[in-house]
Amino acid sequence: MTPQTNTLPMILALALGAFAIGTSEFAAMGLLPFFAADLAISEPEAGHVISAYALGVVIGAPLTSILGARLPRRRYLAALMAFYAVMNLAAAALPGYATLAGTRFLAGLPHGGYLGVAMLMAADGASLGQRGRAAAQVLLGLTVANIFGVPLAGWMGQNIGWRWGFAMPGLIALVAAALILRFAPRGTGTAGHRPLDELAALANPRVLWILAVGAIGFGGLFSVYAFWTAAMLATTQAPGWAVPAALAMFGVGGTLGTWFTGRLVERWGTVKTAWACLAAMGVTQALASLTVGHWGAMIAAAFLIAAGSGLVIPLQTRLMDVAGRAQSMAAAMNHAAFNAANALGPFLAGMALSAGWGWRSTGVVGVALTAAGAVIFGLSLLSARRHQAGAPGAGRAE
Template identity: 45%
Template structure:
């Protein structure tokens, strides 16, 4: 007898084959996302560990602490410069090969940091270590989005970004503890180990993915002429500055405004880290619902909560809870920005995705600098929160201009 498609055995086998294929794809995507998140964890650790080891760094290379603080700026400058440059140069490379190359540069930068004989070499090493930061996250976001269904793309990107936020909870404290006990070079040695682990995981678990069809450096550069890309990045650079205006001065706010001992500062930082992780995961789900609405919601909530912190910073529990919620809203905002930049960049997705991290590092510098101006003017540490409110509102204004321009362009195209 000829077996037909109505044969129950054939139907069962076909169903099992389909289910097995779906399960295999999910396992592949899961391992790839884990590899990308591990890379994000390594980058987050190297980005923030210098802040906790400034006294050791200063003593190790024979400079004072304020001068040693410039190594943090050197890393940030590397991120801002490297994100667009490396995204353009690597636009035509296969995704996995580009990720391995970028992580290789991070390896070199951290090796040079750990072996730096003096201040000048250390500054150069931190600049090199920062160069691939934005491009790695940008390419990792594209890979994560391409590995899953369209309805889960933002969630996949948020899972990768969670590696960065978890670094503030686990990687940075561990590296700081190691650096304080065995010397600051040991902290960057730990980062080197994390980078090596990432290289192995990327090679094993990330599938071969080609560059976008028609991608080229020239195509990527065109994104810098797109008003939507520039306005969205500007909204992030200004709007997220409010977060850093309070985060930079959180320690003196705890001790001088809330009247608590230095021992409570780590609990505030823990609350901030937990909020970042939560906000990043929530932001992924909200962005899959609506990229624009989640971005606006995150920015607006951050502004309201910063205003709240200007009042609650004088109390221990209320201040800590507000810091947690501010960080949650910041996570929602950054994931929305990441997905919107990918969306409005069109064919220049690599540069669009990488620009998010240039914008966030610019926000870091802007918020910290303006916060310092406010404090130096004698307005007090709670005034940094009011500064943050102003920056959040300005970011929303820029985002509103972006949306209005986009709608006007769409209406003009429909009428043509």
Template identity: 45%
Template sequence: MSQIAPGQQTLDQRSQSPVAADTSSTVRRWAIIALALGGFGIGTTEFVAMGLLPNIAESLEVSEPTAGYVISAYALGVVVGAPLIAALTARMSRRTLLIALMTAFTVGNLATVLAPSYGLLIVARFVAGLPHGAYFGVAALVAAHLAGPRHRAKAVGQVMLGLSVANVLGVPAATWLGETFGWRSAFAIVVVIGLATIAALVRSLPSLSDMRVTNPMTELGALCRAQVWFTLAIGIVGFGGMFAFYSYLNSTLTTLTGLSVSLVPLALMLFGIGMIVGNVLGGAAADRNVTLSILGGLIMTAVALGLFAALAQNPWAALILTFVVGVSATAMIPALQTRLMDVADDAQTLAAALNHSALNIANAAGAFLGGVVIGAGYGYRAPSVLGVFLAIAGMLVLGLALLQARFSSGRQPTVGGVATDLEM
């Protein structure tokens, strides 16, 4: 196992300043809660539209497939906004940037509430999606900075926890509001969450003046690093299987498992609880070893999806494995986010933001490929089987990443100054 060369510092050690080190645990705790609250709002607005498509279509007098472009517009905003905003705002204070991003997010959702026509609603959803990736990327960097090198992945997981909690609490509550008082009320509650997050960020975030800022050209340098692309590919391929599974979970449980429609929300809640558990466990695991955390998550995802495909007709097994898939897939997020921050060197903001572009690409690709295998006549077991192969493909990409790192450096690759522990 190779060691760090004498006098060499990890990126975390270089960026760790006395201000960060002296930040009290109370300040760190409230700052991370504020950051996670923003994640809760983002997760709520991202997923609530899926459950309200019939309401949106009826209200705007368009077909449900046409209304589905509302979801696509938001996802496109995420993919476009993450790299663009991260590069163009490289010189901004991280505190100011986070507040500005949450303000833009809130304005986009307010525009959604007020949109008088389908065309303007599409524009509003695109605008609301633009800050998504950049917010999570910068929030992850800030959380890691405040927590310090030993607990940075755990802090990243805590920020992402807001996204997971949204699936358990925010989305069901907003969906109920939308069905009861009209779909616009669901997005109105997101506006309230956005305003609360802005107030929380203003009150709880320290100045963060000790965090280094860069410039657009430095940030764009992340796109020239092979390890950044490898890590993004792991997320796109590895998570594609989870999204293939999740996109058709409702139909799988009612058609193949035989659950009543009334029990499907319970399964979705179990998946959301699994996501919460996965974030917590994944953050702790990544602080021990980033590479093994990613590998373990991919292996666990492949096994869980394989078992689900084999046992889906058993209701109890299907429900338990739905929870396990939520745990295994989400456990990789803190590790992937941390690995991107490590391999990007000075271009951390862009790399961290790109993680969420990659996950949205995985979302779209997984849903598409799942539909392809179902449409080919393989049935509702097929998306889970597809997910197994995609998780295995993610392991292969990880292996290629480690090989490339070894050959390019001439020694065993390290992640965040810690050896991978994978002897190649």
């Protein structure tokens, strides 16, 4: 049988965990008005709950990689997913704003470690030419969450209570943890590694260059997406169903784009695919800027900006090639970098809006960040060539 057939149950289990993470992370934004009202806090204060999760992701990526350095990947991923489940259920059950912010911070800790190593495990179980596809199949759980999980959690928050919006992905995470223990192969991955092996990733210039591409370049997507709903409401007379339709189309676009990018990596390799993704991001963000004020076009643009943003796949695959023994740390930090982009993009776009540059300026900020990411990626390739040229036995192109 092919590797894809052999590993299908494992990939489905890993993707279910990604689905739980995607549902919990993105649903929290839609649940914000409901828990703000229930806890008697302002919406800006409630926004700290969202920030707490992102901070947990950034801190948790290196922390969980170090703590799990000696664990087999199967047990490591199941433990991270079980912890994620408990923290989501605690967020649903415990009273008060402080406990909600605290449990959301703790829920963010396993995020990067889980997604990074899950994609790594899937890629290692595939043939060399199908690593990008296998990694993309795990990440599809995250994008599909935006189509089904996030709207369901939002419906729960609106109709039966916001706490169910956290409890539901918590229960899904418990199921995913059990399935990982059942279907993931035993005796694979990080067993026998030392924590210092993982820390080596943070001193590897080739790893740091790729992380910088994600942290800067992917900020362009978030600079546009973070304000897309507000821009639609402020600049159009859109019907009530238009905003949910735009959000759903974003999820569909992300799902199809992730699927397609995984196959593009197989055909073109990581470098050409990364360039294609960066170009697609710049073009779609520019087009999105032009559609502001026309709600029908904005729905279509939501699909396009997500479909063109599969950059995480080639970057994750390239990290596997340059990280050496620090595979888990590099994979986890890739997702931490994308969460850093989630903070940087909206911050800069917010500055543009505060300066009075108008809603279309978010797309301009997006294109600028994507272009900066492309420059960093080019510099990373130059750095890699210099490293290879200086290595013993060098002479072949990378």
